[in-house]
Amino acid sequence: MKFRCERDSLTNAIGRASRAVAKSTHSLIHQGLLLQLDGDSLTVTGSDIDLTIQARVEVTGFESGEVLVPSRLFVDVIRHLPLGAVDVTLAESNVVIRDARERSEFLVRTMNSADFVSVPEVETAPISVEVSDFVAGLKRVIPAARKDDSRPILTGVLVATKGSSLRLVATDSYRLGLCDLDGIDMGVDEEGVIVPSRALEEITKVMGDVDKLFVKLDDNTAVFEFDDLTVTTRLINGDFPSYENLIPTDHPNVLIANRVEMLDAIRRVRLVGDTETPIRINIQSDSVTLSSGTDRGEAKEVIENIEYKGEELQIAFNASYLNDGIEVARSDAIVLLTADALKPALLKGDGDTGFLYLLMPVRVV
Amino acid sequence: MPHNWTIGEMPEDATLKPTGAGDTQASILHVDLDAFFVSAELLRRPELAGRPVVVGGAGRRGVVAAASYEARYYGLSSGMPSAQARRLCPQAEFIPGDHDYYEGIWTRVKEVLRSFTPLVEAVSADEAFMDVSGSQLRFGCSLEIGHRIRADVLAQEGLNCSVGVASNKLLAKLASRRAKPRPGADCLIPGRGVVHIPPSGEKAFLNPMALEEMWGVGASTLRKLERMGLRTVADLAEISLTALAEVFGNAHGQHLHNIARGIDESPVVPYRPPKSMSSEVTFATDVSSVDELEKEILRQSEALARRLRKAGCSARTVVLKLRHPDFRTLTRSRTLKGPTRHGALICREARFLLREYLGGLRQGFEGFRLMGVGVSGLSFNEPVQMSLDGEELSSEALDEAVDSIRSRFGDEAVAPAALLEYNRQRGAWGPDASA
Numbered sequence: 001m002k003f004r005c006e007r008d009s010l011t012n013a014i015g016r017a018s019r020a021v022a023k024s025t026h027s028l029i030h031q032g033l034l035l036q037l038d039g040d041s042l043t044v045t046g047s048d049i050d051l052t053i054q055a056r057v058e059v060t061g062f063e064s065g066e067v068l069v070p071s072r073l074f075v076d077v078i079r080h081l082p083l084g085a086v087d088v089t090l091a092e093s094n095v096v097i098r099d100a101r102e103r104s105e106f107l108v109r110t111m112n113s114a115d116f117v118s119v120p121e122v123e124t125a126p127i128s129v130e131v132s133d134f135v136a137g138l139k140r141v142i143p144a145a146r147k148d149d150s151r152p153i154l155t156g157v158l159v160a161t162k163g164s165s166l167r168l169v170a171t172d173s174y175r176l177g178l179c180d181l182d183g184i185d186m187g188v189d190e191e192g193v194i195v196p197s198r199a200l201e202e203i204t205k206v207m208g209d210v211d212k213l214f215v216k217l218d219d220n221t222a223v224f225e226f227d228d229l230t231v232t233t234r235l236i237n238g239d240f241p242s243y244e245n246l247i248p249t250d251h252p253n254v255l256i257a258n259r260v261e262m263l264d265a266i267r268r269v270r271l272v273g274d275t276e277t278p279i280r281i282n283i284q285s286d287s288v289t290l291s292s293g294t295d296r297g298e299a300k301e302v303i304e305n306i307e308y309k310g311e312e313l314q315i316a317f318n319a320s321y322l323n324d325g326i327e328v329a330r331s332d333a334i335v336l337l338t339a340d341a342l343k344p345a346l347l348k349g350d351g352d353t354g355f356l357y358l359l360m361p362v363r364v365v
Numbered sequence: 366m367p368h369n370w371t372i373g374e375m376p377e378d379a380t381l382k383p384t385g386a387g388d389t390q391a392s393i394l395h396v397d398l399d400a401f402f403v404s405a406e407l408l409r410r411p412e413l414a415g416r417p418v419v420v421g422g423a424g425r426r427g428v429v430a431a432a433s434y435e436a437r438y439y440g441l442s443s444g445m446p447s448a449q450a451r452r453l454c455p456q457a458e459f460i461p462g463d464h465d466y467y468e469g470i471w472t473r474v475k476e477v478l479r480s481f482t483p484l485v486e487a488v489s490a491d492e493a494f495m496d497v498s499g500s501q502l503r504f505g506c507s508l509e510i511g512h513r514i515r516a517d518v519l520a521q522e523g524l525n526c527s528v529g530v531a532s533n534k535l536l537a538k539l540a541s542r543r544a545k546p547r548p549g550a551d552c553l554i555p556g557r558g559v560v561h562i563p564p565s566g567e568k569a570f571l572n573p574m575a576l577e578e579m580w581g582v583g584a585s586t587l588r589k590l591e592r593m594g595l596r597t598v599a600d601l602a603e604i605s606l607t608a609l610a611e612v613f614g615n616a617h618g619q620h621l622h623n624i625a626r627g628i629d630e631s632p633v634v635p636y637r638p639p640k641s642m643s644s645e646v647t648f649a650t651d652v653s654s655v656d657e658l659e660k661e662i663l664r665q666s667e668a669l670a671r672r673l674r675k676a677g678c679s680a681r682t683v684v685l686k687l688r689h690p691d692f693r694t695l696t697r698s699r700t701l702k703g704p705t706r707h708g709a710l711i712c713r714e715a716r717f718l719l720r721e722y723l724g725g726l727r728q729g730f731e732g733f734r735l736m737g738v739g740v741s742g743l744s745f746n747e748p749v750q751m752s753l754d755g756e757e758l759s760s761e762a763l764d765e766a767v768d769s770i771r772s773r774f775g776d777e778a779v780a781p782a783a784l785l786e787y788n789r790q791r792g793a794w795g796p797d798a799s800a
Contacts, residue, residue, distance in 0.1 A: 173752040246753050278748045318750055344753065360753055365677075365746035 001037050001065030001090040004100070005057065010086055011079050013044045013057040014071075016206040016229065021071040022048035032111045033074055035088075036066040045119065046071060051199045052119045052232040053206065068113035069095055077106050119232055120221045126214035127187045131226075135207065137168050137179040138200050140328040140355055144177035145170035145197035156236040157200055160192025161185070165354075169243060170197060175321045176243055176358040177328065186215050194240055195222055199233035206231070247358055248344060251337035253310025255283055256350055257303060259334045262326050265290045265301035270319045272297040278316040278362040283308055283338075292319065315341045316362045325357035390564045392498035392507050393633065395529040395537035396478060396514060398471075399546060399556075401491035402431035404524050405467050406460050417457035421447050426647045430462050438548035467491075470522055477517050481510055486633045492541075494534050496633035511559040530561040535580055535629035536570070537562075542578075567627045572599035579624050586613070586621075601625040638745060642672055643684065645737025651690050653732030655723065660787040662715045663708075665738040667781065670708035673740065674768060679704030681742030683714035687722065688735035696739075697722055704747045707760050708781075711740060 014033060022030035034045040040061045045054045067090050077097055078086060085100035090110070097106040138157070146154035151173070158169040166184035170177050199222075207213070207226050216223040217235075224231040269279055269292040282289040285308050291300040315338060326334055331349030338345045347357040398404065402420040407413055417436035421429040427447035439454035450457065471490055478485045481504055484496035497510050504510045511528035518526050529540025544560040546553050562570050575597060577587050589612060595601050602625040610618035623629065644665045652658055662685075673680055684698040697718040705711065715738045723730065770779045780788055 171753065173754055174750055176753060241754065243753075276748070278750075316748065342751065358753065360751040363749045363751055 001035070001067055002062040002088070003037050003042060003059040004062070004085050004087050005042065005059040007078065007081050007083060007086050007099075009057050010042075010059075010088075011075075013042070013055040013228075014075050014078060016055045017044040017046035017053045018071045018075050019202055019206060020046040020048055020051045020053035020231075030117070031071055032068040032113075032116060033071040034066065034068050034113060034116050037061050037064045039064060045116075047117045047119065049117050050196060050234045051202065052117070052230075053202065054119070054230040054232075055206075056228045065090060066113055067095055068111040068116050069108055070111060073108055077108065120234075122216040122218045122221050122223045122232075124187075124216050124218055126216050126225065127185065129184055129186060129213050129215055131207065131210055131213050133181050134166075134184060134213070135204050137166075137181045138204050140179050140330070141168045141170040141177035142197050142201050142204070143170075143324040143328060144172060144175050144357070146172035153194065153236060153238045153240060155197055156194035156240070157197050158192050158240045159186065159188055159195055161188050161190055167192070169240070171241065171243060171358075173241075174318065174360050175325065176246070177325075178243070178247075178356050178358070180354045182354065187217060192240070193217060193222065194236040194238065196233055196236060199231060203231050246344065247356065248337075248339065248346065251339055251346060253283070253313055253338040254308070255288065255310075255336040255338070256307040256333050257288060257336070258305060259326060259329060259332060259349075261303050261305065262288075262334060263323065265303055266319060266323050266326070269299040269301050270323075272299045273319060275320065277319065278364060279319045279322060280314065280316045280364065283310075283313045283315070285312075310338070313338060313341065315345065316364045317345070317359060318362055321359055325359055329355065329357065391530050391532045391561060392496060392501070393531055393533055393537045394495040394497055394507065394511055394514070395492065395531075395534065395541040396495065397492040397527050397529075397541045397545070398474065398518075399525040399527060400431060400433055401471075401524070402462060402467055403433040403436075403460075405470055406463075407433075408523055410460075413458055417441070417454050418460065419447070419450055419454075419457050420460050420462050421450070422462070425649055432457075434546055434548040434553050438550065464490075470524070474518055474522060474524070474526075477521060478514065480517075481514065484633045484635050486635055486637065492538075494537065494633045508559060508561050511561070515558050525558075527556055528559045530559060532562075532564050532567070533627070533629040534631055534633065535624060536567060536627050538580065539570070539574070539578070571625075571627050572597065572602070574598045576601060581617075581620050581624060586617070589613070598625055638678070639676065639743055641684075641739060641741035641743060642669055642676075642680070643686070643737055643739025644669055645686055645735055645739075647688075647735045648733070651732035651734050652736070653730065655719075657787075658719060658733065658736060659716050660784060661736055662719060662738055663712045663781055664784055664787065665736075666712035666715055667708035667784075669738055669740055670706055670711055670764070671768060671771070673706040673743075674764060678743045678745045679706045679747050680711070680740030681705075681744065682740065683711050683718070684737075684739035684741060685715045685718040685722075686735070686737035686739065687719075687733050690731055690734050692734070694735075695722075698741070700742065704742070704744050707764060709760075711738065 018033055021033065030048045036043045040058055041056060042059045043054055043056050045052060081099045081104055087098045087100065089096045093110055094107040095110055097108065098104060141157055145157055149155065154172055160167045162180060165180040165182050166186050168179045203224055206229060208229065210226050214225040220235055222233050222235055266279060269290050273292045273294055277292055277294055280291045286304065288303045288306050289300060291298065293299065325347040329347060329349040331352045333350035335348045335350050336345060341361055342363060345359050345361060347359060349355060403418045406418065406420060415435065417439060418433040419429050419436055419441060420431045421427055425448065429441060429443050429445045429447060429450050431443055432441040436454055436457050441450045441454055467490060475485060475487055475493065478493055478495055482495055482497050482500045486494045488494060497507055500510060501507065504513060507530045511530050514528060515526055518524055527541045527544035529537040529544060531537040531540050540560040540562050544557045546556040576582050576590055576595060579598065590601065601621060606618060606622045609621050613621060646661065681704045682698050682700045684696055686694065686696045688694040699714045699718055701714065767779050777788065
């Protein structure tokens, strides 16, 4: 195998593929990047079995072939080469990397490519999906998905059909993000599939500037294909928690406030708190007061430019969860619907019907 | 110089003229209930008055929790093994402890103390410090307040207490001990009730005192001091800070240097949140059955969780304490993801620690003499992130229901099924007549 490529094109491809490479060090074979050259087309594959990212880049190919290289080292070497063309040549058990002016030369030991994971194939017909709406929807629900593995189902995003919309739902059991995307049909039924949020998050980060993507699904695997990129992920088996009856239908208290003012206030009162310090919110007919405090100090922010219908209310939320919800609401004004200090609150963008964020309060004494 | 604080030598209140608001030099009080557990039992069983009475633990390894002054005359003291107490004073009446009852009385006594000042610091189940420097305009000088406290506690609860009045906590505590009644051959020799150490008399009060009477002088410190040829506080006061720091380290050396001079700057802190809670049991015979150890862990965990809930706090760290038959004692701890006050969770962690420890033992073990479960990292009114599936609410609702049943029908009314038989076998805590 031998090819020449611009450093930045190659960096881009291996950088994206290497995002799927396992971060932990215990499984060596998942630390590899597979380079496959076919004519002038180089495919770079990174995988940790659950998630596989394949990036394609056009190169000047001299001799087709494939090689497995250690991901970290290979990425580091390429990235640090001088700007310009890079030559990559397989020579026995080494990959030789040179800059075009042959001032830098690296030998990187290869790994046995026979050991590399086989990427699952999905045979169903690809379904075309508009990228911008889909990715925007993903970004709004992914923050609500669970980060740790204590309940694996909750690390996924439910992708299901709801009427004429595609519904995305994620919850870590403390908050729930729900987004309905009009007119997107991904070929899933009402039960839907549960896609690991890590895979979807990587998609939002690596997909680049494209309009369309193609989705292929079977019982165990989802494949997302872009122009120069394929993301393959295992699906999570199991039943997503039934969430619809959790969403309250009537709310006595309705607050409308400027989103940016709320975000600014949250950012400031958080300064005195730790990660677990809740933000207390006092809502009165003409103002909202946010406050927080620890042994180190206390903070208070008053927002006056609000509309409120309901009783005076004291309620507290986890600062990050509240911030996440307001962050992804994305209208100029947010609507916070509450019943009392212990019941779930509902956060929406004013006039935005396709999105809601359900948030459980923190009980404070 | 007359030692005018000792019983009998000092004319009543001669050294102290009430000075009203200006009396700020000796404004720390130490209030100590006299033979509290025993006196509390005598309120319920007045027929025992005047007899040697012991409140304490049962079984071969039980210890004396409190002894009446009549019993103390025979050499009984708290902390002594019950079996030894029985030998010294076979005619004593042995009563099992009823800590809920004592706690109820103590809570009411503290209310009496708080009617004089909010600065009341309870230091154990029967003694408290008070700072009355702001109360003198209203209630008179410190000494008067001391007498009023004694009268009020006696009138309300029928109990005697002794009061020490001094310029700091160290001296006030020493003073209250001088105010106590003493056991005599035929009768109780009444104490002074209130002993006041005016600032001018501090040195003379302290100097003749034996070192073992001082705060912060434990057995090993005392041995070292004796080896240095020191017996009294006056001896200790001769030693330089440098010399003390060399032998005892900086902090402890400084402490010894201070107490020899009657210096104690620690303030009266009305409420000190507990940092940890624990319970432990010394088994009547060594226990080697893992099943039984696990049941005991469950029992203690449930009791601890209940204490946590009663105190309104949650714990982050679970501690297991084990003592081998040869008295080797060890503790192991585990820190939870979030604070808890739920017995099952504390139990799970403590059992994990037990299994982990047993799994790591190279040779077989012959059982444990003592086992205890504790919690630390206590926090109060910790905010609780509620969840959409109501997980935390259901376990809390269960705990609340169990607590309310127990407070109405007694502790034995509800128990984990695994403990029903265990509790029956264990029996009540009380004196073991066969011991």
